Amino acid sequence: METLLGQGRAAIDLIVDAGSFTEGTVGARTFDDPDFGPGAVVGTASLEGETVTVIASDAEAFNEKFPVVYSGIIGLEEGYKMAQAVYATLAADAEKAAASKRPIVLIVDTPGNGPGKVEEIFGMNKATGAYQLALAEARLAGHPIVAMVVGRAISGAFLCHGLQADRILSLTSEFQTMIHVMPITSVSRIIKKDVELLEALAKSNPVFAAGPAFFFKLGGVERLVETIDGMRPAIAAQIADIRKAKADKAATALTGPRGRGALGAERGGRTVRPKVQELLRSEFAAVEERFRPRAN
Amino acid sequence: MPNWNRLQTNSFLECSARDRAVGLVDEGSFVELGGPFDRLVSPHLVALGEAVENDDGIVTGVGRIGARPVFVISQEGRFIGGSVGEVGGAKMVGIIDMAIDFNDRLVAEFPDLPPSARPLVAISFETGGVRLHEANAGLLAHAEVMDALQRARHKVPVVALIGSRIGCFGGMGFVAAATDAIVMSEFGRLGLTGPEVIEQEMGKDEFDASNRALVYRTTGGRHKYVMGDANFLVDDTVAAFRAQLADLCALPVSSFEAMRRIGSPELVEKQLRGVALAAELKPSDARDVWRHAGNNDPVGLADGPLADFRKSVRRLAL
Numbered sequence: 001m002e003t004l005l006g007q008g009r010a011a012i013d014l015i016v017d018a019g020s021f022t023e024g025t026v027g028a029r030t031f032d033d034p035d036f037g038p039g040a041v042v043g044t045a046s047l048e049g050e051t052v053t054v055i056a057s058d059a060e061a062f063n064e065k066f067p068v069v070y071s072g073i074i075g076l077e078e079g080y081k082m083a084q085a086v087y088a089t090l091a092a093d094a095e096k097a098a099a100s101k102r103p104i105v106l107i108v109d110t111p112g113n114g115p116g117k118v119e120e121i122f123g124m125n126k127a128t129g130a131y132q133l134a135l136a137e138a139r140l141a142g143h144p145i146v147a148m149v150v151g152r153a154i155s156g157a158f159l160c161h162g163l164q165a166d167r168i169l170s171l172t173s174e175f176q177t178m179i180h181v182m183p184i185t186s187v188s189r190i191i192k193k194d195v196e197l198l199e200a201l202a203k204s205n206p207v208f209a210a211g212p213a214f215f216f217k218l219g220g221v222e223r224l225v226e227t228i229d230g231m232r233p234a235i236a237a238q239i240a241d242i243r244k245a246k247a248d249k250a251a252t253a254l255t256g257p258r259g260r261g262a263l264g265a266e267r268g269g270r271t272v273r274p275k276v277q278e279l280l281r282s283e284f285a286a287v288e289e290r291f292r293p294r295a296n
Numbered sequence: 297m298p299n300w301n302r303l304q305t306n307s308f309l310e311c312s313a314r315d316r317a318v319g320l321v322d323e324g325s326f327v328e329l330g331g332p333f334d335r336l337v338s339p340h341l342v343a344l345g346e347a348v349e350n351d352d353g354i355v356t357g358v359g360r361i362g363a364r365p366v367f368v369i370s371q372e373g374r375f376i377g378g379s380v381g382e383v384g385g386a387k388m389v390g391i392i393d394m395a396i397d398f399n400d401r402l403v404a405e406f407p408d409l410p411p412s413a414r415p416l417v418a419i420s421f422e423t424g425g426v427r428l429h430e431a432n433a434g435l436l437a438h439a440e441v442m443d444a445l446q447r448a449r450h451k452v453p454v455v456a457l458i459g460s461r462i463g464c465f466g467g468m469g470f471v472a473a474a475t476d477a478i479v480m481s482e483f484g485r486l487g488l489t490g491p492e493v494i495e496q497e498m499g500k501d502e503f504d505a506s507n508r509a510l511v512y513r514t515t516g517g518r519h520k521y522v523m524g525d526a527n528f529l530v531d532d533t534v535a536a537f538r539a540q541l542a543d544l545c546a547l548p549v550s551s552f553e554a555m556r557r558i559g560s561p562e563l564v565e566k567q568l569r570g571v572a573l574a575a576e577l578k579p580s581d582a583r584d585v586w587r588h589a590g591n592n593d594p595v596g597l598a599d600g601p602l603a604d605f606r607k608s609v610r611r612l613a614l
Contacts, residue, residue: 065575068498076571080564087561115489115497120514121582122574123525123557125488126567129442129470130558136446155426155435156467156488163439181431191429193344207340207382207430220436257439258389270433276336276386277393283329284358284394290327291358291365291398293406293413 002228003176004109005151006059008041008072011107015148015231016045016054026053026085027092037081038062039069047105048236053089055082056107057161059151068116074157075114079127082161086134090141098142099247103239104135108162109151128160135164139256144242146235149212149221153179166245166255167222167238170212171231179221180210206269218270219263300324304535308459309483311534313355313372316420319534320457320541321359321366328357330387338383340430349375352383356391361538361545363413367395370420373462379427380468385437392417392444395452411548417454418541419475424490425466438467445474449559453477453552455544457537458484458526463515465490473525474559476552479540480517480526482602487515513582518598522586522611523570527555529606569614585612 004011012021023043024031031042038061045054057078063069066076074082086104093101113119113128139145147162149170158179162168171177181187187208188195202209206217215221225234245253254262264270303311303319311319318326330336332350341348353375358367369388371378380388395415402409426434448454456475458464463485464472472478472486480486489497491505491514504510513519520526530536544552556563579585586594590610597605 076574077568080568080571083564084561087564091561113488115494117494117503117514118574118579120487120489120494121519121523121579121585122570123473123487123520123523123567125469125473125486126525126558127571128488129473130564130567132439132442132470133446133474133559134564136443137449140446156470159435159438159442159467159470163436164442181426181435182428187428187431191344191346201343205340205343207433208428209432215432218432218436220432257436257443260436261440264433264436270382270436272336272339273382273386273433273437276330276383277390279334279336280329280356280387280390280394283334284398287327287358288398291360293363293402293409 004171004228005176006072006109008056008058008107008109011109011150012041012045012054012056014228015105015107015235016047016052017049021045021054026088029084029088031081035064037077039073039075040078040081042081042085047103047232051102053085053102053104054107055085055104055161057110059109066114066116066118068114068119072110072152073112073114074110074128074160076119076122076124076127079131079160083131083134086131086138089143090138093143099243101142103144103146104138105235106145106147106161106165108147108149108153108158110157110161111152111154112157113160128156131160132164139164139166142246144239146238146242148231148235149177149179151177155181163257166242166259168220169223169225169231169234169238170215170221171228172224172226173211173213177212178210179212179215183210184208217267219260219267222260222263304533304538306534308481308532308534308537309461312374313370313420313422316534317355317357317368317370320368320418320420320538321361326357326359326368328355330356336383336387338381338430340381340433344429346429352381352387353378354384354387356387361542364545365398365415366545367391367415367417369417371422373422373460376427378423378462380423380425380434380437381427381430382433382437385434385440389437389440389444392441392448392454396448399452412546415452416545417448417452418457419454420457420460421464421468421472422460422462423464423466423468424462425468435467438471441471442474445471450549453544453549455479455541457541458486459517459532459537460484473557477527477544477555478525479528479530479537480520481530481532482517483532484517485512485515486520486525513598518605519582522589522609524611524614525557529602531602566614
C-alpha cells in the first residue's frame with residue numbers, strides 16, 4: 001500500500017488543483033528566506049477553483065540553526081512561521097464577510113515539537129501556543145479550516161498543527177497514518193500495565209490506543225478517507241459543510257474542538273465530558289446570585 | 297474548610313490544589329463546583345483498575361476578590377502528576393466557558409459594570425499535561441482549552457499562577473503561555489518538553505535531567521521572569537500570589553493585552569526577535585541569555601535573595 005508519510009510536499013500536490021501551489025506567499029506576505037523555518041511549508045493554492053492557504057511540514061528539511069528540527073518536527077521558527085501564515089490569511093480577507101473568508105488546509109505529518117535546551121530556554125511552548133491561538137482566531141473569524149492527516153499526527157505537534165481545525169480528516173491506517181500521544185508500548189511502560197491488557201481494553205475503550213480509527217471513535221477525527229484520490233473531494237466537501245455550519249445562527253452543528261467534543265459523546269467515545277459541564281452549569285446557576293453585582 | 301488566615305502564610309509550593317483555590321480568593325467566598333461529593337471520577341481509570349479521585353485531580357469553583365467574581369481552576373500534582381484527562385479537561389473548559397457566559401450576561405444587563413466587578417479566570421497550574429491513561433481524551437481536551445482561551449480574549453482575563461511542585465509542562469505549558477498574565481514564584485517551572493523527556497529524546501549531553509540547578513535555570517521562575525514569559529515573580533506564599541492576583545483584579549480586560557506574550561501578529565514578530573537571538577547566541581545555558589540581557593553576574597543574581605533579584609535583574613528586551 002502506498003504511503004504519504006514523510007512526503008508533505010507531495011501531499012500538497014495531490015490535494016490542491018494541479019500546479020496551483022505557490023510556496024512562500026500568503027496574501028500580501030511573502031516568506032523569502034529559505035533558511036527560515038524550513039520544516040514548515042506555507043503558501044497559497046486553489047482547491048476546486050477556490051483560493052486556499054496551505055500549511056504543511058517538510059520531513060526532508062533540516063533547520064541548521066535549530067538542529068532538533070528534522071523529519072517534520074515543528075521547532076521555534078516553524079511554529080511562528082505557521083502562525084504568520086495564519087495571520088497573513090486573516091489580514092488578506094479582513095474586509096471580506098465571514099462567509100467568504102478563504103479556507104486554510106493543514107496537511108498533517110509531524111512527529112513532534114522541538115525538544116531541546118535552547119527551545120526550552122526561549123520557550124517552545126510559546127511558539128506552538130502562538131500557532132494554535134492564530135488558528136483559533138481564524139476559525140472563529142469564519143475561515144473554514146480543514147486538517148488532513150496524511151502521515152504522523154503525534155501528541156503536542158498534532159495539538160499545534162491539526163487539532164484547532166474546524167474539521168479533521170485522516171487517511172486510514174493502511175496508509176501508515178499515525179495519530180497518538182504515545183505508542184501503546186510506551187504507554188504500557190509508563191503506566192505499568194501489560195500491553196496485552198491495554199490492547200484488549202482498547203477494543204471497547206479507544207481512549208489510550210494509537211491510530212486514526214480510535215480517534216474517529218472518540219470524535220477526534222470527523223472522517224476517515226480511504227483513498228488518496230478521495231482526499232481532495234473530501235476536503236472540498238468539508239469546506240462547504242463548515243461554511244454551512246458557521247452560517248447557522250442557531251449553531252446546531254458545532255465545528256472545531258468543541259464540535260469534536262459533541263461528536264465524542266455521539267460516537268460513544270467520550271460520554272462523561274458533557275455531563276461534567278452540565279453539572280458545573282447547574283451548580284453555578286444555584287449560587288450565581290451571590291456573584292452578581294451587589295446592590296448599593 | 298481550611299483556615300483561610302492560616303493558609304495565607306503557607307508555602308504556595310506545599311499547598312494542595314484545594315488550599316490554593318480557597319486561599320487565592322477572599323475569605324469564605326470560594327464555592328467549589330464539581331467538587332468531590334459529585335464524584336466526577338475518570339471512567340477510564342476505572343476501566344484500567346486504577347485508583348481514582350472524586351475531583352479527578354482538578355479543583356474548580358468560583359469565589360470573589362473584592363467585587364470581582366473569580367473563576368478558579370486548581371490542579372493537584374499529587375494525583376497522577378496533575379495530568380489532564382477527559383473529566384479534568386471538561387472541568388477546565390466548563391469553568392472558562394461559564395466565566396465568559398456570565399461576563400456576557402452581566403455586561404448586557406449592566407453596560408456600565410466596572411472592570412473590577414466583571415469575571416476573571418485564575419488557573420493554578422500543577423501538571424505534566426496529558427494523562428497517559430486516557431491519552432487521546434486528554435489530548436482532545438487540551439485543544440478545547442486552547443479554543444476556550446481564545447474565546448475568552450477581550451472579554452474575560454485569564455491569569456496563570458505557577459509555583460507548585462510539578463511545574464507546568466507538556467500541553468499545559470502552551471495553555472499557560474496562551475493566558476493573559478503569568479504569575480510565578482521562583483519555584484515555579486514552565487516549559488513544553490519536561491527535562492526527563494529532553495534527556496530521553498536527545499541524550500544527557502543535551503540535557504541532564506538529574507541536574508536540579510540546570511532544570512531551574514532553564515524553566516524556573518527567575519529565568520521565565522528574565523525572558524518576559526512570567527509577568528510577575530512573587531514570594532512563595534499563598535498571600536503573595538493572592539496579592540498579585542488582587543492587583544490584577546483591578547484592571548480592565550484591555551490592560552491585559554499588553555501583558556501577553558503571544559496571541560497577535562505583532563507578538564509573533566516580537567517572539568521571532570527572540571528566536572533570532574537564540575540562533576545568534578546559541579546559548580549552552582540560560583545564563584548566556586541573562587548575560588546578554590545585561591546581567592553581568594548571572595550566577596550571583598540567581599543565588600541571591602529574591603527581593604534583591606527583583607530589584608536588580610535586567611529583563612530581556614525584544
